[in-house]
Structures are given as C-alpha cells and as structure tokens.
Amino acid sequence: MTEGTTARVHEAEALFSQAFGRFQARDDVEAERVLRRALAAAPEHVPSLSLLAQIAGRAGRDAEAVSLLERVIAHGTTAEAAVAGLWLGAAHRRAGRTGAAIAAYRRTVERAEDAGLLNSLGVALKELDDLSGAAASFERAIGLRPGFVDALYNLALARRDEGQTDEAVALLRQVVARAPDLPGARFALCMAHLPPLYVDAAEIDRRRADYAAELDALAAYAERTDVGALAAGVGVSQPFYLAYQGRDDADLQRRYGALVCRAMAAGRPAAPLADPPRPGERLRIGVVCGYLRDHSVWRLPTRGWVEGLDRAQFDLAGFHTGALCDAETDRARGLFERFVQGPLPFETWLARIAEFRPHALIYPEVGMDPMAVRLAALRLAPAQYSSWGHPSTTGLPTIDAYLSSDAMEPGDADAHYTERLIRLPGLSTRFEVPAAPTSASRSALGLPEDAVVYWCGQSLYKYLPVHDGVFAEIAARVPKSRFVFVEFPGSPPLTARFQDRLAVAFAERGLDASNHCAVLPRMTPQDFRAATGCAEVMLDSIGWSGCNSVLDAFAHGVPVITLPGDTLRSRHAAAMLRTVGVEDLVCATSADYVEAAVTLGLDKAARDGLGRRLKAGLGGLAQADAAAALARRLLADAGR
Structure with a gap:
C-alpha cells in the first residue's frame, strides 16, 4: 500500500467514524453524505460500503443496497463477506427474489463457509420446496457449529415436511431442551406428530394420540409458566394436516384454539371495538386473508362474496396478509374500498384494522396463513367469522360463527364446529367456472394414447390409505386404465411412499401398479387445467373432496365421480354435481364408486352424454343470490 493510499484509507476511517455516530443518532441523511465522502477517498472501504448499504436498505433503495453488498462480498474479509451475504440474501427475500437470494448465499459460501449463511440458504431453498437441498444445507451448518439451534430447528421442519416424522420429533425435542424459549419450537413439536401421509389406518390412530398428548403437554407447560411467552410462536406451525386424517376434529381443535387465544391475549389490552352501526350507516366489513390472489381460497368462497355484497349497505376493506400478488390481487384491490397489502408486522396489522373500526371481520380461512390465525385469535371486531377456505373448525373462541354451504353440510354438522354454524343457501357463494384451456397432449404427459385416463390430481395428502384399494379394483376391470396423480411438492420420498402404498394395494389383487399409475411433476395452474382435459374421468378424492379442481373438470366436460362422507370437506363435489343436475355421479358406497368408474371408463357414449x-348445467353454479344471503346474515347479526 502506497503512502497516498494509506492516507486515503485513514481519511475514510475517520469519516466512517463520523458517519457511524450520525447513523446511531438516526440522522441517515448526514450519515450518507459523510459516507459518500469516505468512499470518494477509498472506494472499496468495506465498513463504509456496509453502512451505506444499511442506510439504502432502510430507505427502500434495495437495488443500491444490493450493489453495495456485492462489493463488500468481493472486497471484504471472510467475516465481512459472511455478514454481507446474510444481508444481501435477506434483501432479495424481502423483495420476493428467493432465487436471487439462493444465488447470493451460494456465491458467498464459496468465499466464507459460514453456519449462519448455510442456515439462511437452507431456509430459502425450503421456500422453493427443495426440501432435500434445504436439509443438506442445515446439516452443513450444524457440522460447522454443533448445537446451532436455528439450524436444528429448521432441519426438523424440513424433516417434518419430508414425512420423516420420528426424526423431526427427536430434533425438536433437542431444540426445546437447548432453547426452551425459542418462539415456535413448542408448537412445531406438537404439529410434527401430524405427517402429510400415512402408511395405514393404524398409523393415523397412533399419530393422532401422540398429537393429543403433546397438545396437552403444551397446555400444561403454558399453565405452569407464562402463557404469553408462546404468543410469538402462534401461527408458525399449525395443525393443518389434522383435518386430513378424516376424523371429527372439534375436540382437539377446541383445545388448540383455547391455548392459542390465551397466548395471544396474555398481557395485551383489549382492542377497541366499533360501536353498533347507526341508522343509515353502512356496515364496515373487513376480509382478512393471506390468499387474495389466484388461489383456491380467493376463488372459493371469497371472491363471489366480495363481488356480490351491495356497496350501498357495506363498506369493504381487504387486508391481504400475504406477500404474493398477481392479476387476481389487482382484481381484489379494485373491489375493496380500502386495501392493505402485506407483508406487515403484526402490530401494524392491528393498527390498520383498528383504524377501519370494523363491525365484522371475515377470515375466509384459518389454519393456513400464519398471520391470519394470530389476528383471528384476538377479538378485533364485534362479530368475527371464518369460512371454508380451509374446511375445518378453527377451534378459536374468538371466532363467533362459521360461514358454510347448506348444500355441502350433512344434517348433523353443527357438532363438527366450535363456532355457530351458519348454513348459507345452496353452495354459499358464486362459482366462476374457468375457461377450459386446450387439453394437454397425452404424449407430452407421458401417457399412452389408448389409455383410459382417470384424473386423480388432488394433493397426495388427501388420499387416505383405507381407500387405496379402489384404484386396484377399477384397474382389474379396466385393463388399459391409467390413474394420474401429481407429485408431492419438494419431497420425492413422500411421493415414493405414496407409490409404495399403491404398489401394495395393486399387488394384493395380482396387479403391477407401475402399469396403471402415473405421477406427474408439479405444474402451473394453467398447465394443471390443461392436463385435466386429457382424462376420460375424474375420480374425486374420497374423504377430502376437490372443489376448484372439480370446476376445472366441469369446464372440460370431464365427468367427476364422487363419494361424499359425513363432513363438509368430503362433500364439495357432491353438492356441485347436484347443482348442475348430474346427481347420478354421486355415489353412496365405495362399491358404487368403483362401478361408476368402470362403467364410464369403458363406455365412451355414456361419458360424452x-x-x-355437465356443461349444460354450469349456469346453476352462478348462485346469483349467494351474496344477498350473506348480506342478510351480516345485517341480522349486527342488529339490523
């Protein structure tokens, strides 16, 4: 280093010290001015580059922050590069550029193999459903830093999502022992007992009992410690897969909901609630949802209600707690008089909702979006509703009523809910049948041209092992049958486990499942709809019926065979078929289901008819009075 260079570095260091003082005083404008002088003296002065990147990020100038951090990674020490890599990846992830974050983490790891970087890389990979890559990254992080709790926790979540239930539980017990106050770890331990797939019915019984015991242990822990300490973990892990066991979950959900509401309310003052509406005042209705985009929850039931409610009677606000946006988000934004876009911190959501002073809040689903359940667990409006975006009772005592479909509910459905069940007439909302894209070619999907294709495109966790035999029974009578499934996202081991189940069921009937079953890769929504059109018949999943996917089949004129059960979630397709006047595809027994599938598989004329x-009856799905029925209920509950 020359004498002149040394002098410029000393000048930059002196200026950096001044700038850092202004930064600590929250005077970013002056700090930035001084930092630019420092960088004029020494363009690659790493501390100045790092601090200026923080200021740019705080000001929302993400592109500039990214450029500055890239320079730190290139010119800094190993430790400086590692920190900059963490910041750079976080900046990309905040902007929704997960792929760019992964590239930044990997590039930085080549310079500085750091446990924190590897942990962040694993989190980003998991966001893109690369579970095996994520797990490998977490394991490398733990190898570099044994006992690294964050990486242990994230590895456990990856193993849970891969269906490695016992390993996930064991890892989470380590996490709780090492970091008993880590937000979310105790809830994650509880939910880890609910895997996505089961080998047989006996495993469902065992896992359900383990979950109940862990839930009771968590409630006991909350009683003897500070229940409010659990609040930060609410929503991080939820009992999403409980509903897919095919049982009545009201009691377990009631216990879970009571715990969650106690945790969220502990130490928090009650929120101010709106006064009853004055004569002539419009009812203020807030819709809180993480899926106000091209997603099943927005398409059904939410969009039809938002479009149909009379603006002369209702002032609607949309609180989109999710980060993802698309053309349907723009459509939603135009339908609400007020629209708040996430992601936002929890306290900010509380403030935005309080500013609106809603007379009622509708949560179209509770059980999927992490922020929605945190908000739903508090009393933020005089009346609070959930609905069948996730068709299971919430268990939350803060949710007053469950908006459901009379056509989909069995007669004794009230017992399935902790909320007051409201049976809206018919299908409860307007169903919008999507335009059918050109059907995918069979060759492109790897299917024989002469096969009898049965579309089974539901998420694999909807298929319970007790029903695996129906596919083999159909195959035994339809020799050219092909049952087409879609792989489990991010987890080849789970897909393989499902295929192993089918192999056993087919072998019991002397058949080779590989000759009859195909598993397609994940597809875009448009490609999924196109693939549906190549089928002769859609077999609705037994126990958890399709809904939006049934509409896709209807649009192509593909017959849908269904076997409704005794819960809302098993009866969507049956209600839709009855509405369009094709009740003869609604079966009463599994034997009827098999018989209908065989008949339609072999009789093209019957299929075409x-x-x-189906197409002639699609007009019945419009449900023109659905929003008016909801309006009457909302007004009645508000005392109008």
Whole structure:
C-alpha cells in the first residue's frame, strides 16, 4: 500500500467514524453524505460500503443496497463477506427474489463457509420446496457449529415436511431442551406428530394420540409458566394436516384454539371495538386473508362474496396478509374500498384494522396463513367469522360463527364446529367456472394414447390409505386404465411412499401398479387445467373432496365421480354435481364408486352424454343470490 493510499484509507476511517455516530443518532441523511465522502477517498472501504448499504436498505433503495453488498462480498474479509451475504440474501427475500437470494448465499459460501449463511440458504431453498437441498444445507451448518439451534430447528421442519416424522420429533425435542424459549419450537413439536401421509389406518390412530398428548403437554407447560411467552410462536406451525386424517376434529381443535387465544391475549389490552352501526350507516366489513390472489381460497368462497355484497349497505376493506400478488390481487384491490397489502408486522396489522373500526371481520380461512390465525385469535371486531377456505373448525373462541354451504353440510354438522354454524343457501357463494384451456397432449404427459385416463390430481395428502384399494379394483376391470396423480411438492420420498402404498394395494389383487399409475411433476395452474382435459374421468378424492379442481373438470366436460362422507370437506363435489343436475355421479358406497368408474371408463357414449349434461348445467353454479344471503346474515347479526 502506497503512502497516498494509506492516507486515503485513514481519511475514510475517520469519516466512517463520523458517519457511524450520525447513523446511531438516526440522522441517515448526514450519515450518507459523510459516507459518500469516505468512499470518494477509498472506494472499496468495506465498513463504509456496509453502512451505506444499511442506510439504502432502510430507505427502500434495495437495488443500491444490493450493489453495495456485492462489493463488500468481493472486497471484504471472510467475516465481512459472511455478514454481507446474510444481508444481501435477506434483501432479495424481502423483495420476493428467493432465487436471487439462493444465488447470493451460494456465491458467498464459496468465499466464507459460514453456519449462519448455510442456515439462511437452507431456509430459502425450503421456500422453493427443495426440501432435500434445504436439509443438506442445515446439516452443513450444524457440522460447522454443533448445537446451532436455528439450524436444528429448521432441519426438523424440513424433516417434518419430508414425512420423516420420528426424526423431526427427536430434533425438536433437542431444540426445546437447548432453547426452551425459542418462539415456535413448542408448537412445531406438537404439529410434527401430524405427517402429510400415512402408511395405514393404524398409523393415523397412533399419530393422532401422540398429537393429543403433546397438545396437552403444551397446555400444561403454558399453565405452569407464562402463557404469553408462546404468543410469538402462534401461527408458525399449525395443525393443518389434522383435518386430513378424516376424523371429527372439534375436540382437539377446541383445545388448540383455547391455548392459542390465551397466548395471544396474555398481557395485551383489549382492542377497541366499533360501536353498533347507526341508522343509515353502512356496515364496515373487513376480509382478512393471506390468499387474495389466484388461489383456491380467493376463488372459493371469497371472491363471489366480495363481488356480490351491495356497496350501498357495506363498506369493504381487504387486508391481504400475504406477500404474493398477481392479476387476481389487482382484481381484489379494485373491489375493496380500502386495501392493505402485506407483508406487515403484526402490530401494524392491528393498527390498520383498528383504524377501519370494523363491525365484522371475515377470515375466509384459518389454519393456513400464519398471520391470519394470530389476528383471528384476538377479538378485533364485534362479530368475527371464518369460512371454508380451509374446511375445518378453527377451534378459536374468538371466532363467533362459521360461514358454510347448506348444500355441502350433512344434517348433523353443527357438532363438527366450535363456532355457530351458519348454513348459507345452496353452495354459499358464486362459482366462476374457468375457461377450459386446450387439453394437454397425452404424449407430452407421458401417457399412452389408448389409455383410459382417470384424473386423480388432488394433493397426495388427501388420499387416505383405507381407500387405496379402489384404484386396484377399477384397474382389474379396466385393463388399459391409467390413474394420474401429481407429485408431492419438494419431497420425492413422500411421493415414493405414496407409490409404495399403491404398489401394495395393486399387488394384493395380482396387479403391477407401475402399469396403471402415473405421477406427474408439479405444474402451473394453467398447465394443471390443461392436463385435466386429457382424462376420460375424474375420480374425486374420497374423504377430502376437490372443489376448484372439480370446476376445472366441469369446464372440460370431464365427468367427476364422487363419494361424499359425513363432513363438509368430503362433500364439495357432491353438492356441485347436484347443482348442475348430474346427481347420478354421486355415489353412496365405495362399491358404487368403483362401478361408476368402470362403467364410464369403458363406455365412451355414456361419458360424452354426461359431459354434455355437465356443461349444460354450469349456469346453476352462478348462485346469483349467494351474496344477498350473506348480506342478510351480516345485517341480522349486527342488529339490523
């Protein structure tokens, strides 16, 4: 280093000290001015680059922050590069550029193999459903820093999502022992007992009992410590897969909901609530949802209600707690008089909702979006509703009523809910049938041209092992049958486990499942709809019925065979078929289901006739009075 260079570095260091003082005083404008002088003296002065990147990020100038951090990674020490890599990846992730974050983490790891970087890389990979890559990254982080709790926790979540239930539980017990106050760890331990797939019915019984015991242990822990300490973990892990066991979950959900509401309310003053509406005042209705985009929860039931409610009677606000946006988000934004876009911190959401002073809040789903359950667990409006975006009772005592479909509910459905069940007439909302894209070619999907294709495109966790035999029974009578499934996202081991189940069921009937079953890769929504059109028949999943996917089949004129059960979630397709006047595809027993599948698989004329009837009846799905029925209920509950 020359004498002149040394002098410039000393000048930059002196200026950096001044700038850092202004930064600590929250005077970012002056700090930035001084930092630019420092960088004019020494363009690659790493501390100045790092601090200026923080200021740029705080000001929302993400592109500039990214450029500055890239320079730190290139010119800094190993430790400086590692820190900059963490910041750079975080900046990309905040902007929704997960792929760019992964590239930044990997590039930095080549310079500085750091446990924190590897942990962040694993989190980003998991966001893109690369579970095996994520797990490998977490394991490398733990190898570098044994006992690294964050990486242990994240590895446990990856193993849970891969269906490695016992390993996930063991890892989470380590996490709780090492960091008993880590937000979310105790909830994650509880939910880890609910895997996505089961080998047989006996495993469901065992896992359900383990979950109940862990839930009771968590409630006991909350009683003897500070229940409010659990609040930060609410929503991080939820009992999403409980509903897929095919049982009545009201009691377990009631216990879970009581715990969650106690945790969220502990130490927090009650929120101010709106006064009853004055004569002539419009009812203020807030819709709180993480899926106000091209997602099943927005398409059904939410969009039809938002479009149909009379603005002369209702002032609607949309609180989109999710980060993802698309053309449907723009459509939603235009339908609400007020629209708040996430992601936002929890306290900010509380403030935005309080500013609106809603007379009622509707949560179209509770059980999927982490922020929605945190908000739903508090009393933020005089009346609070959930609905069948996730068709299971919430268990939350803060949710007053559950908005459901009379056509989909069985007669004794009230016992399935901790909320007051409201049976809106018919299908409860307007169903919008999507335009059918051109059907995918069979060759592109790897299917024989002469096969009898049965579309089974539901998420694999909807298929319970007790029903695996129906596919083999159909195959035994339809020799050219092909049952087409879609892989489990991010987890080849889970897909393989499902295929192993089918192999056993087919072998019991002397058949080779590989000759009859195909598993397609994940597809875009448009490609999924196109693939649906190549089928002769759609077999609705037994126990958890399809809904939006049934509409896709209807649009193509593909007959849908269904076997409704005794819960809302098993009866969507049956209600839709009855509405369009094709009740003969609604079966009473599994034997009827098999018989219908065989008949339609072998009789093209019968298929074509049913397809024409389906298309002719689609107008019935419009449910023109659905929003008016909801309006009457909201007004009645508000005392109008």
